[in-house]
Amino acid sequence: MWMPIVMICANMYANSCTVVTSVGKYYDTKEECFEVSIQKASAATNTPQIFYALPMCQEVVLGKEI
Numbered sequence: 001m002w003m004p005i006v007m008i009c010a011n012m013y014a015n016s017c018t019v020v021t022s023v024g025k026y027y028d029t030k031e032e033c034f035e036v037s038i039q040k041a042s043a044a045t046n047t048p049q050i051f052y053a054l055p056m057c058q059e060v061v062l063g064k065e066i
Contacts, residue, residue: 001026002033002057006041009052016051026060033057 037055
């Protein structure tokens with residue numbers, strides 16, 4: 001399962017960045033996850049307060065011991 005993540009920055013400095021995700025929303029494939037993550041990052045960059053948005057995905061392994 002894959003979880004979409006977006007890093008959002010208010011300006012060019014790293015301390016303005018925040019990582020955002022939707023808890024409990026997972027996708028079966030990496031491609032599907034990136035489609036959603038790219039849409040969310042694109043929507044964020046349409047907001048004047050957002051300088052940069054980076055779409056990412058993280059694989060989540062549920063029900064297995066590490």
